[in-house]
Amino acid sequence: MIRTDLNAAPMYVAPSKQGIDLKLDANEWPVEDEFNRYPEPQPRALIEELSQVYEVDTKQLLLSRGSDEAIDLIIRSVLQPGNGALVQCSPAFEMYRHYATLHGAKTINCPLKRSDDFAIDIPAIVMATRQNDASIVFLCSPNNPSGTTISEDQIGRLLDALAPEVLVVLDEAYVEFSVLPSLAKQATQTPNLIVLRTLSKAYGLAGLRLGVAIGAETTINTIAAALPPYPIPSPVVDAAMQALSTPNLIELRVQQVRRAREQLKRALPQLSYVLKVWPSDANFLLLEVSDADRLVKQARASGVSLRRVTEYANLNNAVRISVGTQQQNDRLLKLLIDLQSTLPGQRAMAGNH
Template identity: 40%
Template structure:
């Protein structure tokens, strides 16, 4: 278990929730009532559909947690529906977790930069102290110091530790035994939140396999990346059912628009899933090809190994590389303001034609230099 052993007192996951929110019922909307009828006059909805709503999908409020979509997502992710909360992308789950767990000004959040910025944003909005245990830049890539993460969380009275795996923007994925060991160190003291937005592209399996033995584990998944449904804003938190119930009580009444739920459900049909798996494999192949090709370009200082659908690249002159790509219509993510990444760009893996445009633009730049 990577040298980890649990020495924290055991405690139910609800003991980590803010005391004032334990047992909180939240808002009871018209769709949460278990009522049956054929004339619905309880939610002040329009009796007529909007002229632009040809299928009359939108005149009524949607299901707060669409049952069919929840069942399909639970099957996809290997959990029960009771372990799963659907939200507006992973962003909503991150925000809910910070608000539900952290007493403002007291309970801390632990992150490892460089990393996805929403963890720090949500902590700031909740006035939760932020503890940063930076990633280590090694020959194997940017790696988290898991022992230091646990030590910092325990010493800093943290309630949440965010572990992005594969990490955005650096690309490393943690092994399951490492995640289980860290969760064990934090047991009874903090939740470990593993953000798996890119796990479909990874060789490492999902941490949902650990939920049965790690009650303080939360796994975040999304349809935005591998499933190509970013605009639908469908993300999930997977955790102990009692924690999911608290998160739902603190969520907005109608978080999932009906058209988005219908689109997501169609995107999880067998034929769509089969095509998604093929495209994921194509991205993985292109990732390997791009890694090798970028490494061979003059002016490229380092290409980091990645388990996501992107590559982090250091340049001798990142400003010029960014401007050159932009001048040819190619937009990449500028990482130079992020800690430890003053010379780096993150390049998403596109289709083969898009990837060739990246390589061609950078090659022309170096030839001109």
């Protein structure tokens, strides 16, 4: 799957420290203190810890600066600059297109099926991949911004239908909030499947910028070649190790988010200007409203930021709202109720509910 021109190019490999007790190869400050040395390219302790969290081998995962960087690494190591193509399924996370554009690659859009709870359209993806000679298909489950999921069966059927040299990237940034299991283990057995995980969402560590790509060892080595030499700063590793040692961290947070999400999901359809609330397995909800611009502007005027979702052929006037704490949700709901007097009501469009 790697770009043919990269196969021939010599890649930078950071020098190993093994067996060395006088290190004079990296132009570092020579007096030992906390930060005088470059960090390990892939910090071993954190890799070991995360390999247990995701139940994969240490050689089957790669750490990046957020999964954002993993998306970029995959695009740069697989797509030929200037004429590569990837397929995404709108409404989709914006970074797939962003990094493809920066790389001079094309983004082909295969919309999710609105009438089927935003399921993927397998025949359309297969055809778009063939027709455009696309080498990567980006999927996201639970999907940002819709919150909807893709079943293991659907991913399996897509993999069966695609040529084996097409890489499927399954972005599982929000999977901890879902009832569906992660496909991380399956990715380690499937050379053309990479699963992306992150510590930014359920772990609550967005500020650390830690993402994880999981796949078969050969696939992981392919994308590792595009990493900068020392991407993960030492204090980030220490902070992550500390957070990961907190007992029940994820279980409690996931429970809290699910409870708050269900509360919002019950309350939001009562608002006069809300047309539809999509089912969500993530820590946000996607709504369609009578006037998304106005809603976002009015909320902002009260100090509350909501995300206006770009217009897609299969989604109009949509707003994405992150689930907050109980207190934050109470403030949000009070504001949204007050805004009923300033936004057009949609009772007349009942057919849309």
